[in-house]
Amino acid sequence: MTPYAGRFKGRCVVITGGASGLGLASARRISAEGGRVLIWDVDAGRIDSAKAQIGAGTFGIVVDVTNPTAVETAAKTSEQHLGQIDALICSAGIAGRNAAVIDYPIDEWKRIFDINVHGLFYANRYVAALMKKRGYGRIVNLASIAGKEGNPTASAYSASKAAVIGFTKALGKELAKTGVTANVIAPATVETPILKQVAQAHIDFMLSKIPMGRFGKVDEIVAMITWLASEECSFATGAVFDASGGRATY
Ligand code: NAD
Numbered sequence: 001m002t003p004y005a006g007r008f009k010g011r012c013v014v015i016t017g018g019a020s021g022l023g024l025a026s027a028r029r030i031s032a033e034g035g036r037v038l039i040w041d042v043d044a045g046r047i048d049s050a051k052a053q054i055g056a057g058t059f060g061i062v063v064d065v066t067n068p069t070a071v072e073t074a075a076k077t078s079e080q081h082l083g084q085i086d087a088l089i090c091s092a093g094i095a096g097r098n099a100a101v102i103d104y105p106i107d108e109w110k111r112i113f114d115i116n117v118h119g120l121f122y123a124n125r126y127v128a129a130l131m132k133k134r135g136y137g138r139i140v141n142l143a144s145i146a147g148k149e150g151n152p153t154a155s156a157y158s159a160s161k162a163a164v165i166g167f168t169k170a171l172g173k174e175l176a177k178t179g180v181t182a183n184v185i186a187p188a189t190v191e192t193p194i195l196k197q198v199a200q201a202h203i204d205f206m207l208s209k210i211p212m213g214r215f216g217k218v219d220e221i222v223a224m225i226t227w228l229a230s231e232e233c234s235f236a237t238g239a240v241f242d243a244s245g246g247r248a249t250y
Contacts, residue, residue, distance in 0.1 A: 004033055012036045012085055031055060038058075040078075132180055143186045148240075168240075181236065188206065211246030
């Protein structure tokens, strides 16, 4: 898709999980539209390769979002590096294992919640505080259509994404009069490296549920992410945006 020239000129954006998949593609697009990007990711090697792809002016911080102290430090360091944080895109997440609820490994349930829910909360908490002080900000959280529909054998992932939806609705209302918006995206399946974690039978199941009969394209999700992260998104907050080829029941 063609970038909008200058849409992010003068804007500084932090992207968790920005070294891969939807986060990386958003970073590329924002940079192409004149913004400065700072990637937070747990994978140092991926950060290096992402920085090389995106180009000059891109920063990276190795941070595990499950560590609240590290996230608080990353938020402060990011503001020092960039001078300001205009938008936060929370893309860090895992799919985790597929298993029936009655067999679901307790440690895996906790790991999924730690990254997808607690990690996202820490990033929102510390960056929203900085944005509120400045009176401007755009927060975009990545949930999933699984959080609305509930995917069998992916109960932990589905529940974690439902939590992200509820959390973002609450945050949007809390910040409604501050100049900071917070919205959440619920994509159906998109072909990114996350699918390596998912059983083929489950991938086939997810495809069968999409009325358009195909997976989403990375660019189609990035178009929504970047609009929600831009200045143009000024009257939508606490809202859920589906990008699911028609897959949603409410
Ligand atoms: P991806 O695996 O390509 O990228 C996820 C990134 O998060 C990776 O770079 C990984 O290193 C990072 N990460 C994982 N754990 C982390 C941690 N503890 N701290 C910091 N970084 C960490 O995945 P993606 O497809 O780009 O997914 C991005 C987001 O979109 C996820 O939240 C995912 O649940 C959601 N989503 C993806 C799809 C899809 O089909 N791809 C569909 C719906 C929602």
